[in-house]
Amino acid sequence: MTHPSTPRRRKPPSSNAVPSALFVPVGVADRNASYRQASDEEILATARALLARRVRRGVSFGSPRVVKEYLLHKYAPLDYEVFVMMALDNRHRLIEIVELFRGTIDGSACYPREVVKEALKHQAACVVFVHNHPSGQGTPSQADELITKRLSDALALLDIRCLDHLIVTADEVVSFAELGLI
Numbered sequence: 001m002t003h004p005s006t007p008r009r010r011k012p013p014s015s016n017a018v019p020s021a022l023f024v025p026v027g028v029a030d031r032n033a034s035y036r037q038a039s040d041e042e043i044l045a046t047a048r049a050l051l052a053r054r055v056r057r058g059v060s061f062g063s064p065r066v067v068k069e070y071l072l073h074k075y076a077p078l079d080y081e082v083f084v085m086m087a088l089d090n091r092h093r094l095i096e097i098v099e100l101f102r103g104t105i106d107g108s109a110c111y112p113r114e115v116v117k118e119a120l121k122h123q124a125a126c127v128v129f130v131h132n133h134p135s136g137q138g139t140p141s142q143a144d145e146l147i148t149k150r151l152s153d154a155l156a157l158l159d160i161r162c163l164d165h166l167i168v169t170a171d172e173v174v175s176f177a178e179l180g181l182i
Contacts, residue, residue, distance in 0.1 A: 068166075068173040075132040075168040081108040083131045085115060087124035088163070096122045110147050112154040119160050126161040130168060138167055138174040145181060152182070 030036055075082060081103040087095040098118050101108045108131065119127055129148065144167065152162040165176040176182045 064175075071130055071166060071168050071173055072171075075130065076170050078132055079134050080104055081132055081134060083108050083110050084129070085118060085124075086128040086130060087119060087122040088126045088128065089123075090125035092126065092163070095124060098122070110151070112150055115151050116154055116158065119155060120158065124160055126163050127155065128163050129165040131165075132168040136170050138169040138172050140165075140167060140174065140176060140179070140181060145176075148176060148182065 075084070082099055083101040083103070085098045085100055087098065089095055100114060100118060101110050103109065129151065131144075144165070148162070148165045155162055162182060163177065164182060167174040167176075
């Protein structure tokens with residue numbers, strides 16, 4: 001309990017801006033072995049490369065967080081839709097990430113025949129589908145649900161399981177499995 005004569009401290013007004021004192025320049029070596037401040041694009045490229053190292057052939061998907069971070073950095077910035085298959089072995093280790101189809105801002109064609117061919121080519125025991133929504137809407141559409149069912153059914157005939165279908169938006173990754181749609 002505070003004493004009545006003790007003045008109350010006022011909270012400073014909240015601001016979403018990060019104080020400039022917290023920014024530390026990141027340096028890179030140039031061709032002359034001298035250092036200069038890295039550009040934003042160089043920093044982002046390095047971050048993408050680091051995330052790509054975490055999600056590489058043979059890596060087991062024990063951490064969905066790492067996979068989601070990787071997918072956000074790889075597919076969220078795109079202004080067109082892509083449909084991707086992550087081919088996994090029977091221990092859920094990554095074999096390959098394959099960009100199957102590329103579309104426009106609001107859609108991409110997806111052909112089950114081509115998906116099955118790629119899954120067999122990479123000898124996948126199971127797959128995870130990924131596509132981005134450049135519009136920013138993470139809710140699965142009826143078309144998303146339908147194509148997931150068609151692809152899962154086609155792959156099931158060959159004993160290849162579909163573990164999940166992920167939708168990547170600008171700031172989140174939505175999982176069909178977490179929503180109970182698979």
